[in-house]
Amino acid sequence: MTLSLEPFRTDVLKEIMADHKENYNNDDLLALYCFFGGVPKYVELLMDNDCTDMEKMVEYMTRPDSQFFDEGRNMLIQEFGKQYATYFSILGLIAAGDVTLPQIDGMLGEKSLGGQMKVLEEEYGLIKKKRPIRANNTSKTVRYEINDIFLRF
Structure with a gap:
């Protein structure tokens, strides 16, 4: 038996963004979806590190010690x-x-x-x-x- 986890849907990502950043904008939501496709592990990692806008996401992903490399x-x-x-x-x-x-x-x-x-x-x-x-x-x-x-x- 194989367990296959699906990415979060966009409506779920909207809820997550709203929970972490009250005044998020659609560009931030789009960046979250485009960069990570709704993969729960990465969404959690970003939210735990307060990366709730596009600039912070890019900065976090491109740090020399970023796990994404x-x-x-x-x-x-x-x-x-x-x-x-x-x-x-x-x-x-x-x-x-x-x-x-x-x-x-x-x-x-x-x-x-x-x-x-x-x-x-x-x-x-x-x-x-x-x-x-x-x-x-x-x-x-x-x-x-x-x-x-x-x-x-």
């Missing part, structure tokens, strides 16, 4: 264990541009990374498929993009 990397290493290098390579190629599975296989010199792609997409929700607008769901012209807001940032 290594957070994504450390989280993925913990999840993927010994195979993390392969997953990092795949994610790096996808983040760098519009790529297909055969291109990823070719760039990494692997026969097929379909299994890893499936794990990244279905188990972790870190990537998603993009098809051309008029292509049907069975089209092989699939490209990949980073789906996770935190990793994309």
